Amino acid sequence: MLAKYLRFRFHYGWLIAVITFLALLASAGMRSTPSVLIVPLEHAFGWSNATISLAISINLVLYGLSGPFAAALMERLGIRRVMLGALVLIALACALTTIMSAPWQLDLLWGVLVGLATGSLASVLAALIANRWFVKNRSLVMGLLTASNATGQLVFLPALASLAVAFGWRAAAWATAIAALILLPLVILFFIDHPRDIGLRPYGASPEEDNGPKVIAGNPFSDAIAGLVRGLRSRDFWLLAGSFFICGASTNGLIGTHLIPASMDHGISEVAAASMLALIGVFDLVGTTVSGWLSDRMDNRWLLCWYYGLRGLSLLLLPYALGSTYLLLLVFIVFYGLDWVATVPPTSRLAADIFGKQQVGIMFGWIFAAHQLGAATATYAAGALRTAIGNYQLSFISAGILCLLAAGMVIRIGRAPGKMATLELPVEQAGALQ
Template identity: 65%
Template sequence: MYQNRPPRLHYAWVVAGLTFLILLVSAGVRSTPGVLIVPLEREFGWSRATISSAVSVNLLLYGLIGPFAAALMANLGVRRTVVLSLTVVCAGVALTSLMTTPWELVLLWGVVVGGGTGMTALVLGATVVNRWFAERRGLVLGVLTASAATGQLVFLPLLAALIQEHGWRSAVWVVAGAAALIVPLIALLFRDWPVDVGLRPYGAKGEVEARPAVSANPVAVALGGLRDGLRSRDFWLLAGSFFVCGASTNGLVGTHLIPACVDQGIPEVRAAALLAMMGLFDLVGTTLSGWLSDRWDNRKLLCWYYGLRGLSLIYLPFALGDTGWGLTAFAVFYGLDWIATVPPTVRLTADTFGRARAGIMFGWIVAAHQIGAAVATLGAGSVRAWMGDYERAFLTSGALCLLTAAMVLQIGRKRKSAAPGTAVLAGEPA
């Protein structure tokens, strides 16, 4: 009588849904500085370069914590790591409502929030996908990566409207509250491994595997991965391309597009809506990128992504001066490409370094991404302070993207390419 019952939902999808929620809230936290720069500038009289320095520290720590977070997840467990991260983020964001000096902004938003969000960085999605899925990995990773776009879509218009009506502190409390609300949900429902609920990974065959034993020091594991990566030509190519990715996305557009729009007389709420629109189209673009990364040459995908992004950034200064549909066209075109680079980069990392070490190596590549974001955040803020506009910052970033489009084609040229469809994702045991 039970044979005709439909199969129950595999718990991998529950874990993936919780991971999406974690990354969505983290993305909302990371996108908040874009709507805080102008209000902080008005209330405290801080320069845009000063505020950008705190955001730069935030982005830098977000990346540098990643490799150690990946090792910590293997030792402490993903659930405990995430609960610790969200607690730190909640406290750091909430305390920013009490700050009155620039050093407090750097300490709270830069160090505390940057370090906290770094523990739920892109390596979280890669780790979850490889532990819980034997099939549909590229697609699931694409959806999880797109959570950053969804975070913008959900949070930015709301935060901009709250700031306009009730001041910037109301937005800070909303973000802190969102982080606090999901902590008990993660503590109750999240599981580290399929074996914890008596299952195989989704799509896997054979016996349920035991939880792997971990005894290595996480700091030593992370630093060992960096040492080996620095000796690899492909690591430098992957890290260099991701440096430019960070410099051309959340470090530049994610942080400075709203202030750049305000400089042109565009209201903050409308500017935030543009970022949210990018988030909507990025949700589509990054999910599609995950699907394509299972089927096409990932180097060629990256070449297209960086080339198109470079052209869109070169167009951006002209779009800002266009009173018509210029900015909307930019938001659609750029949004489709926002973080579509992640799924191909993850797969190329795993091809290069193998399944057992790909999680740590991708963590260091993400660190390069955030160093690029930090440099762009500080650099663009300084360019605005010195030149009075962002034009040179946007054009420079666009040119770097075009150079990177050619560079990524060199990845893996000296080794035999993996057969189509055999690439693996970060964190899967060899």
């Protein structure tokens, strides 16, 4: 077997990380495709910004809510099977989008089906892979996998915008479907569910660490619901989920969806606006990778405080940057881009420290669901405000203020009695407690 041969050349976990990175990259590009299609769909069908934003909101809600259930399914059926099913569903839904003629079809195909499928190939998958395959460099790997969101924008958005301008929006939808199909053979041939399946321990694990099969009780649905009940009883869960709600509102929901039409309102072309969003992705690739490295070495609460604070200030700057010089817009792109999803590695690390590695998939899934609820709320609200008042200024300023609020929330994580000792231990000692 090829996997058994490759494990002698290097630890197979790194190949799993590469495959996961590519799957997450494609998923990020597929999920963000509607931001490129807002204006073309307005022109093609006469639909309002609010109508199209509703479909994107559905997509974002299900993208998040599917996470904990996908994590439970992955634990029971295997990560590989769930990934294959998700890729097939994405390809089918995107292909059917090209023959739609009514808003409800956009809601069903891109909202429901693509939302559910891409939600199975999101941060929950990254958390499972990082915690299952790695002990050493776990947060670094989480940062690299999370950075795939930025790389997906970098690869997909300018290309899809160019296709939409040159050949129509259907060409962009077909390109998304084909990208999903290309990934299928890679997952079929090379993906392995667990290190023990090929006689390995996680990378950096000690020989004494138990790597035997884990018995999973119940069914995926009840496991996911039980995780939610456990989380709702935890003050730290509410702080993590609440801050991540704001994170989603200020990233995927607002900037990821509406930066392109907002830029076009100020005379910037669609391709140039998509390239701007891709440039944010370049800086995020750097910022999120560095965030993963820092999460192994620093207090994750203070990292989150800095990330949310800087993001809030950059969003407050954006309304002035769009109407000003390109230099001011570049300042926004750099500072906002560096922490676009840099919040994910420290949030995932805190979830693993608080709830344990065995539960991190489901628990982080619910925290990520809050992220996507925030994204969906901001997506629809910003679209409705744009339709009602004709601009995005109020949306950008409100998101900036919320980020400053989140900066204060995250400092309170782990402040309950008995939590501080675990969260403030050096990495080596904290890992020994897990």
